[in-house]
Amino acid sequence: MLYAFLCYNNEDAVFSWTKEEDDAVMAGLHKVHQRLIEKKKFGPAVRLMPTTAATTLRKDTDPPLVLDGPYAETKEQLLGFYVIDCEDLEEALGVARDFAKANPGGAYEVRPLKLFLPGSFEK
Amino acid sequence: MSELAWIDAALIAARPQAIGALLRYFRDLDTAEEAFQDACLRALKAWPRNGPPRDPAAWLILVGRNSGIDAARRASRHSELPPEEILSPLEDVEAPMAERLDGGDYRDDVLRLMFICCHPDLPPSQQIALALRIVCGLTVPQIARAFLVGESAMEQRITRAKTRIARADVPFETPGAADRADRLGAVADMAYLIFNEGYSAADDPQGDRATLCGEAIRLARLLLRLFPAEPEVMGLLALMLLQHARAAARVDSSGQIVLLEDQDRSLWNADMIAEGLALLDKALRHRRRGPHQTRAAIAALHARAATPEQTDWDQIQRLYAALEILEPSPVVTLNRAVAVSRASGAGEALAMIEPLEGRLAGYFYFFGVKGALLSQLGRSAEARTAFDRAIGLATTAAEAAHIRNHLDRLMKDSADAGA
Numbered sequence: 001m002l003y004a005f006l007c008y009n010n011e012d013a014v015f016s017w018t019k020e021e022d023d024a025v026m027a028g029l030h031k032v033h034q035r036l037i038e039k040k041k042f043g044p045a046v047r048l049m050p051t052t053a054a055t056t057l058r059k060d061t062d063p064p065l066v067l068d069g070p071y072a073e074t075k076e077q078l079l080g081f082y083v084i085d086c087e088d089l090e091e092a093l094g095v096a097r098d099f100a101k102a103n104p105g106g107a108y109e110v111r112p113l114k115l116f117l118p119g120s121f122e123k
Numbered sequence: 124m125s126e127l128a129w130i131d132a133a134l135i136a137a138r139p140q141a142i143g144a145l146l147r148y149f150r151d152l153d154t155a156e157e158a159f160q161d162a163c164l165r166a167l168k169a170w171p172r173n174g175p176p177r178d179p180a181a182w183l184i185l186v187g188r189n190s191g192i193d194a195a196r197r198a199s200r201h202s203e204l205p206p207e208e209i210l211s212p213l214e215d216v217e218a219p220m221a222e223r224l225d226g227g228d229y230r231d232d233v234l235r236l237m238f239i240c241c242h243p244d245l246p247p248s249q250q251i252a253l254a255l256r257i258v259c260g261l262t263v264p265q266i267a268r269a270f271l272v273g274e275s276a277m278e279q280r281i282t283r284a285k286t287r288i289a290r291a292d293v294p295f296e297t298p299g300a301a302d303r304a305d306r307l308g309a310v311a312d313m314a315y316l317i318f319n320e321g322y323s324a325a326d327d328p329q330g331d332r333a334t335l336c337g338e339a340i341r342l343a344r345l346l347l348r349l350f351p352a353e354p355e356v357m358g359l360l361a362l363m364l365l366q367h368a369r370a371a372a373r374v375d376s377s378g379q380i381v382l383l384e385d386q387d388r389s390l391w392n393a394d395m396i397a398e399g400l401a402l403l404d405k406a407l408r409h410r411r412r413g414p415h416q417t418r419a420a421i422a423a424l425h426a427r428a429a430t431p432e433q434t435d436w437d438q439i440q441r442l443y444a445a446l447e448i449l450e451p452s453p454v455v456t457l458n459r460a461v462a463v464s465r466a467s468g469a470g471e472a473l474a475m476i477e478p479l480e481g482r483l484a485g486y487f488y489f490f491g492v493k494g495a496l497l498s499q500l501g502r503s504a505e506a507r508t509a510f511d512r513a514i515g516l517a518t519t520a521a522e523a524a525h526i527r528n529h530l531d532r533l534m535k536d537s538a539d540a541g542a
Contacts, residue, residue, distance in 0.1 A: 010133070011131065089408060112397065
């Protein structure tokens with residue numbers, strides 16, 4: 001079974017870490033990653049930019065509505081995510097609109113990545 | 124990360140919201156600050172024992188309010204305090220308190236707190252000092268070091284600022300949309316002042332003054348969280364990140380400023396640049412240009428150039444031209460002239476700056492640029508006169524060295540071009 005691990009923390013605190021503090025946490029995580037990578041168990045992993053970099057496409061309206069900021073409701077639940085390589089936000093929102101046509105209702109929060117680790121699954 | 128460090132980070136993050144709310148209750152800055160300090164002391168005792176509360180800001184506001192009320196009672200009655208266990212039954216009051224703190228209220232609290240620091244009666248140096256003390260929570264010695272003044276002088280500066288504010292009318296009513304936009308503009312400008320105070324610290328690139336850049340970025344982040352759809356706030360944060368990304372490359376091992384085109388671009392912070400570009404991208408979608416976005420767009424063109432030669436000087440001079448319309452200033456024109464000299468040659472640039480001489484007669488950078496342009500045009504005698512005036516106007520050794528480097532480089536360029 002594949003499991004997703006969704007990481008939650010207080011971004012005010014995390015983004016006020018000094019570089020040394022951040023590096024120390026990442027070095028600790030890296031050791032855990034390394035063990036999983038050696039066992040070919042480590043799938044793609046990402047670290048997101050802060051929520052201030054997010055844009056949300058509400059797709060329960062037609063046409064969908066673009067809002068600045070993260071998804072901030074509680075009436076819907078996180079059901080999945082994509083990682084798509086886009087030139088800029090405009091292209092990313094275009095992709096989100098294409099998804100929305102195929103799958104209306106709910107919302108997509110579009111947030112740039114800070115770090116992408118491709119992982120090491122066996123084919 | 125140690126427990127204490129986590130608590131410290133949580134207290135710092137909660138500070139603007141908590142002091143903003145306490146200021147609304149007590150309508151007095153000193154009372155609000157003391158109440159917050161007291162709440163922090165209690166947090167240091169209670170949180171390691173009980174674990175961190177779900178909403179640290181709500182906890183601090185509640186405890187701070189109780190403590191402020193107790194202090195007021197104590198002052199009026201001189202009576203004995205009840206034991207601490209009776210005073211603050213904190214464990215089960217958190218959730219309803221958090222619910223009462225609805226988003227709008229807290230947004231206006233933080234904005235008001237920042238806005239009173241940029242009261243028009245206060246000179247910019249007092250605004251910045253007060254904001255760093257009250258909003259960011261830096262200590263007086265920290266601020267004094269950042270401004271390169273003595274502690275008692277800084278203490279006085281902050282006390283004077285507080286006295287002026289206490290006499291002035293602080294607007295406690297909920298602002299209307301137009302007032303809110305005005306406040307946001309003033310507060311964003313103040314955050315930019317703090318950033319520049321740190322950024323221009325050429326003499327101390329990694330030390331106390333440079334922490335001002337970090338504080339300014341934190342304020343801009345907070346503002347953007349409160350006002351997520353404001354393109355100028357996005358632009359401001361983008362600008363700060365794009366400029367601060369170059370911090371490690373701006374100074375060499377001997378402490379000398381390294382000019383943009385001489386910087387080792389591999390030292391630029393790629394994370395900050397990526398975030399800055401993403402924010403600018405978000406801002407420009409709104410198609411509501413403003414000065415912060417325009418400055419960020421200029422910084423973005425530098426950030427996107429892998430080598431100095433790839434810099435799009437023509438686009439940069441167009442952006443400075445747009446900035447001249449948004450915020451007319453001879454310094455902006457001077458910067459545009461520098462871009463023009465790269466895009467279309469020194470002659471055109473010199474013609475642009477000559478009419479500015481009257482207004483920039485005390486500005487060392489003006490004569491630095493003028494001298495460089497003249498030397499590029501082969502007018503060596505006039506160039507030397509301008510250089511001499513530039514060096515004479517430099518106010519610090521670092522400034523003079525900066526100009527000398529700048530001039531040396533431009534002279535070398537012109538020598539190369541002539542060779």
